[in-house]
Amino acid sequence: VNPPAVSDPVPGVNRIHSLLRKLHIRIESLASGLELPRIRQDKVACRKMGDIFIHVKASCEKHRHGKQHHRKRQGQDGHHCFSPAPPQIGPCHGKQRYAFFRLSGFGRPSFPLPDGLSFGIAHCLHRRYPSRHAAGPVAGDQHGEQGKSSGTGKNQRIDGNHGHHSVQLIHDVRSERPSQKPAQQKPQRDAFYDFKGKKLTGEVLDELNYQFMRRLEKEGFLTLKELYIDGTKLEANANRYTFVWRGSLNYHLAGLLDTIDALYTKYNAFLLDNGYGPKYGLGDAHMFVIQGMDKVRKIIEKNRERKLTKHKKIPNNTIIEIDHCSPLEILKLQKNLMRIAEGEGIEFVFGKGMRKPEIQKLYEELEKCGKRLMEYKECFKIMGKDRNSYSKTDLEATFMRMKEDHMLNGQLKPAYNVQIAVENYFIVHGYISNDRTDYNTLIPVLKKHRKAFGDKLEAVTADSGYCSEKNLLYLKENGIRSFIKLQDHEKRKTRAYKEDIGKYYNMTYAVFEDEHYYICHDGRELRHIRTERKEQDGYTQTVEVYGCADCSECEYKSKCLYRYNAQKNPDQNKVMKINERWEELREESNTNIQSEEGILKRQTRSIQTEGHFGDIKENENFRRFNYRSKEKVYKEFMLYAIGRNIMKYHRFLHQEIEKFEGKKEQKAA
Secondary structure (H helix, E strand, O other), rough: HHHHOOOOOOHHHHHHHHHHOOEEEEEEOOOOOOOOOOOOOOHHOOOOOOOEEEEEOOOOOOOOOOOOOOOOOOOOOOOOOOOOOOOOOOEEOOEEEEEEEEOOOOOOOOOOOOOOOOEEEEEEEOOOOOOOOOOOOOOOOOOOOHHHHOOOOOOHHOOOOOOOEOHHHHHHHHHOOOOOOOOOOOOOOHHHHHHHHHHHHHHHHHHHHHHHHHHHHHHOOOOOEEEEEEEEEEEEEOOOOEEEEHHHHHHHHHHHHHHHHHHHHHHHHHHHHOOHHHHHHOOOOOOOOOOOOOHHHHHHHHHHHHHHOOOOOOOOOOOEEOOOOOOOOHHHHHHHHHHHHHHOOOOOOOOOOOOOOHHHHHHHHHHHHHHHHHHHHHHHHHOOOOOOOEEEOOOOOOOEEEOOOOOOOOEEEEEEHEEEEEOOOOOEEEEEEOOOOOOOOOOHHHHHHHHHHOOOOOOOOOOHHOOOOHHHHHHHOOOOEEEEOOOOOOHHHHHHHOOOOHHHHHHHEEEEEEEEEEEOOOOEEEEEEEEEEEEEEEEEEEEEEEEEOOOOOOHEEEEEEEOOOOOOOOOOEEEEEHHHHHHHHHHHHHHHHHHHHHHHHHHHHHHHHHHHHHHHHHHHHOOOOOOOOOOHHHHHHHHHHHHHHHHHHHHHHHHOOOOOOOOOOOOOO
């Protein structure tokens, strides 16, 4: 073989690489007369010296065989020759069929190769055509005999005497495949992940679902004029013990502020004792104030007292105003200390055995407290004002009390509040919230419906978890009938509710000269005293305060006054606060749900919405999200909801289910 001809065999290898379907091989050329260590030159395989030796490496973990030198066996295995390849080609030996090719003597091949190029490879055959993975490399007479005995077919046998075949053998093997269309390539999972993560958005999913809803409306399955709303909690994909509590932050922040206050005092004393204040024009530093910390400290002291008496602690979830707090004031003190150190020629030292000066100790303590303060500020920023906890691994998940309490200790888990709006078994809207309650989830769902379908909505049915003044007022202002159950729906049926003489609804309401007042059970008048307003989350509540001028010597005083103690407060008079607008909205909603239409709507809501959740959690075992963050969780749920809608549509077409029109009377068995 001409050594220069095989010095650069890469072009030919690339052609064979593409021909054998991504076969990964490396070629090393061996010139004539080249001495191999520990190998006699006459023991070199592949028929004659100067041939090319092949290192074949499997392209996947399952078929990885490592590098093997294959040479013709001559004599016994020892230090002076390499042993041939073991009989087993790969881990699937005996189950798959292997053909051994020795490509040499091409003559006039269809692709150019250097003159005299000769090498041997082994390739796995599966279903009579070369696989994409390579088996172990083979050459020599022994593997030629193995090829004969494997029974892989006439065209696949290796001639042990000649030890080579032409490349036409590969075409013969492929020609044996039955004529059929090439199989469609299956997309990899990364394609789905990229699509869901980069291209698919919540808006796209909403629009797809709304297009389906409009189609169902045309076919008569939906009217889009009424909604049945309910929610459930699904566990978030967050790690255990990653909770951050507002009460814990408040407790540790109070201790940090005490430490910073002590450092301010130490800083002022340092300037005063050494006379650095007048020398460098520095005055006394004053500690900054964070609003709400006084209330936090009071609760901390109360909890310490209650701990001694073994009482339950008071929640310390006070929302403090830390947004305006900045470490710039602490940095200003550090800058002043650095200025003093430079002016006095004091060097900061570091390392073991070095004694730090007092100014350096004060500087480092201020720096440490400043970093901790910024960490607490970041935690409060993540948490916001609407919740009291979050998870470190899913910042938007809130710790909620789940119904699945296997430990029976009221354990809280990171979860999301999932809301669905249903009509005729179809999920019209989905909404994900990190709020533990349902009060703030109704209006966003109604706004989505109005944006997608216009002012079609006429009625909304929900349970008592959505009953609030803000929600009922929104429904009334937008002309939507409310079929929302009240919180005291069951309590109103009791005798104690109707006989409570201390409540305004059991008193006589009277009007005299445009003045409204109440008459109690003893016949005394409760006149209007003042009007109070309370603002929360951008909504203002107006409360009217009524009171009796004199309740002395009233025989019903103990039943009328709340927690009345004759010994401590013998002169206490009756005072009650009434939110008249809230009471009016409650009575209107209560009248609606007591009607025949309201009873039917409540039955429909409990069957359709809660039926969805029962099916999702129990039958399909969907209790925990797979993605993190509110956006990804919403996309995961909406993909699932669209699939459920298609399933419901299929069942309607095959008459497996029908529209619910009320409970039918069943004859007793």
